[in-house]
Amino acid sequence: MDILRFITAGSVDDGKSTLIGRLLYDSKSILIDQLEAIEKQTKNREDGELDLALLTDGLRAEREQGITIDVAYKYFSTPKRKFIIADAPGHIQYTRNMVTGASNSDLAIILVDARHGVVEQTRRHSIIASLLNIPHVVVAVNKMDLVEYSHDVYNNILIDYAAVAKSLGLKDIRYIPISALNGDNIVDRSTNMDWYEGEGLLQILENVTLTDDINLTDARFPVQYVIRPQTEALHDYRGYAGKVISGIYKKGASVTIQPSGLTTTISAIEVGGVEVDEAFAPQSAVLHLADDVDVSRGDLITLTENQPSVSNELEVLLCWMDNKPLIEGNKYQLQINSRLVRAVVKEFKYKVNVNSLEKETAPDKVQLNDIIKATIKTASPIPFDSYQHLRVNGGAILIDETSHVTVGACMIQ
Amino acid sequence: MSNYQLNYLDQLESEAIHIMREVAGQFERPALLFSGGKDSITLVHLALKAFRPGKFPFPLVHIDTGHNFQEALDYRDAMAERIGEKLIVRQVTDTIKSKNLTEPKGKFASRNALQTYTLLDTIEEFKFDACIGGARRDEEKARAKERIFSVRDEFGQWNPKLQRPELWNTYNGRIDKGENVRVFPISNWTELDIWNYIKKEKIELPSIYFSHEREVIEHEGQLVAMSEFVQLESTDKISRKKVRYRTVGDMTCTAAIESNASTLDDIITEIIATKTSERGETRIDDRVSEAAMEDRKKNGYF
Numbered sequence: 001m002d003i004l005r006f007i008t009a010g011s012v013d014d015g016k017s018t019l020i021g022r023l024l025y026d027s028k029s030i031l032i033d034q035l036e037a038i039e040k041q042t043k044n045r046e047d048g049e050l051d052l053a054l055l056t057d058g059l060r061a062e063r064e065q066g067i068t069i070d071v072a073y074k075y076f077s078t079p080k081r082k083f084i085i086a087d088a089p090g091h092i093q094y095t096r097n098m099v100t101g102a103s104n105s106d107l108a109i110i111l112v113d114a115r116h117g118v119v120e121q122t123r124r125h126s127i128i129a130s131l132l133n134i135p136h137v138v139v140a141v142n143k144m145d146l147v148e149y150s151h152d153v154y155n156n157i158l159i160d161y162a163a164v165a166k167s168l169g170l171k172d173i174r175y176i177p178i179s180a181l182n183g184d185n186i187v188d189r190s191t192n193m194d195w196y197e198g199e200g201l202l203q204i205l206e207n208v209t210l211t212d213d214i215n216l217t218d219a220r221f222p223v224q225y226v227i228r229p230q231t232e233a234l235h236d237y238r239g240y241a242g243k244v245i246s247g248i249y250k251k252g253a254s255v256t257i258q259p260s261g262l263t264t265t266i267s268a269i270e271v272g273g274v275e276v277d278e279a280f281a282p283q284s285a286v287l288h289l290a291d292d293v294d295v296s297r298g299d300l301i302t303l304t305e306n307q308p309s310v311s312n313e314l315e316v317l318l319c320w321m322d323n324k325p326l327i328e329g330n331k332y333q334l335q336i337n338s339r340l341v342r343a344v345v346k347e348f349k350y351k352v353n354v355n356s357l358e359k360e361t362a363p364d365k366v367q368l369n370d371i372i373k374a375t376i377k378t379a380s381p382i383p384f385d386s387y388q389h390l391r392v393n394g395g396a397i398l399i400d401e402t403s404h405v406t407v408g409a410c411m412i413q
Numbered sequence: 414m415s416n417y418q419l420n421y422l423d424q425l426e427s428e429a430i431h432i433m434r435e436v437a438g439q440f441e442r443p444a445l446l447f448s449g450g451k452d453s454i455t456l457v458h459l460a461l462k463a464f465r466p467g468k469f470p471f472p473l474v475h476i477d478t479g480h481n482f483q484e485a486l487d488y489r490d491a492m493a494e495r496i497g498e499k500l501i502v503r504q505v506t507d508t509i510k511s512k513n514l515t516e517p518k519g520k521f522a523s524r525n526a527l528q529t530y531t532l533l534d535t536i537e538e539f540k541f542d543a544c545i546g547g548a549r550r551d552e553e554k555a556r557a558k559e560r561i562f563s564v565r566d567e568f569g570q571w572n573p574k575l576q577r578p579e580l581w582n583t584y585n586g587r588i589d590k591g592e593n594v595r596v597f598p599i600s601n602w603t604e605l606d607i608w609n610y611i612k613k614e615k616i617e618l619p620s621i622y623f624s625h626e627r628e629v630i631e632h633e634g635q636l637v638a639m640s641e642f643v644q645l646e647s648t649d650k651i652s653r654k655k656v657r658y659r660t661v662g663d664m665t666c667t668a669a670i671e672s673n674a675s676t677l678d679d680i681i682t683e684i685i686a687t688k689t690s691e692r693g694e695t696r697i698d699d700r701v702s703e704a705a706m707e708d709r710k711k712n713g714y715f
Contacts, residue, residue: 001420002424072554073550081421103580211418228467245582273461280417284434391581397578397583399587405577406577
């Protein structure tokens, strides 16, 4: 049993909340008291149907206004897998939330309303999925009940979407016709669409192969904390605590510390307090080094044979997440894993139109939800990989030095 | 490549250890909020894995309402002793006296809300800049929206509409003086994950989690332990039942469930079969209103 983290992209109108409610309901993850609570609220509604969307609205303002404010996380599991859903609102002003939810997702479900087909919003969600490099995409054509379960309608949407997918270079795409409201093809195969021969949505989610998504070649270990008991018995103990974010570390391997470039070997490895011969992603571990080299929080321990880029000039795709606009030349703290450096956003190259992927002239002030291509200069060199190649060591956040708020997400090119 | 796969419990464990070490790396004066319940016991177990053979970079802190189960208090003291870590206990009773607070009234008067005052005072007393807590997102709808690093203002308040975006596994713990961050390493665990992990790791729990005989009163379908804190009415019937606790909070606001489950396997079987959520079944205080938790969190509750 492993974990699949996925994001559902779509607006309330696409039936996103209903789909999540349906997955939770049909996988029996909703319990009686939670059901009673939504039944109570449904009573106040005219149609009187059980509103599964209410399961995902967490805050009072959301229930009152029928909107989703922020990313909510939902959980369910089957005997095969544990699932973590990042439920992000899909309206145009919420690029920020979708980027946030997508950053940790293995898979995106992109909802298409069968009546409207591939629309601007579908493109936007797909573009964000591709920019954030989500490995797997499921295009769920919803509300099939409202188009009389028509095979032709479904086929035409597939043809339209295939063109979008090709232009974005999305890799692993699956298609499925569903009705979240009626439960068609969610857990059980629908009897209304005999022409569909694929798996139900839940089976797709259970069977997507995830093992290939973890990079076991490019070994990266950001140091978080140095363990030094300094007791009599453990006088010389010095362990570098962190998480193997990619790759495999073996006892005796030659490692290089970045950005200092110092080289030594691994003398011992501990996982959960037990000495082991190797540690691999995504294990948390403690590494011991043969030589007394200078290593501290923020440093990256890498295998000498496989090096990241080290530079103080970065080309990034930057999603702006703050209400205050970004102005060329502004200074921020840049955080990549455990490393924190001062940085300046130097040059805006172009703005990405998130509905068409076209390059537009960069604005003077970058607004909330804008995505731009820019160059960043850091106060000291940082080790990194290209985000499209190694997601775990290619994503960085920008932090406002005065408000301490996270204001930008950078995908390093 | 099949040798290099982690099962879901190992993945959750690794994520939680990573979060705890981020706390150690980013904050000057962190603390771990420890109640003697299964979730905070799991946190301590994870901290042992994250920091041994070193000492914890934080003390354990317990806000004692004075209405706790003796079994949980005994467990707390024995645990702190066994692992040799510092334990700070602050009493809600003292805050009530020193601040002239009004005790809540009613049959099952709960000090749950008053706990917040003592917690905020304790944070101020020790200048804690981060408090690690055992909250999980599956517990409740407001918690489902909370970040792993959740920033609180100088009044301890949570502002759900102004949360920092939390991307990848990068946690931004920068704050101003007076503010603090609540950190939830087991955000992504469900109740069942906790039990399966406790079983896998053979973690010892207070005895009240397992089936035992106890005098209880039935109240609106829930079983409340007889104790000096409950105000009996003449119509109350006291009975002796075989019960266990699914969560451990105050004696006045935590309900027991009838159960013969005396081993972890029995408990896991019961939880898989249950039709009621953890909080719905056992928390008397969350029944008050749909937004009870949201309101408490906004006021500084963890």
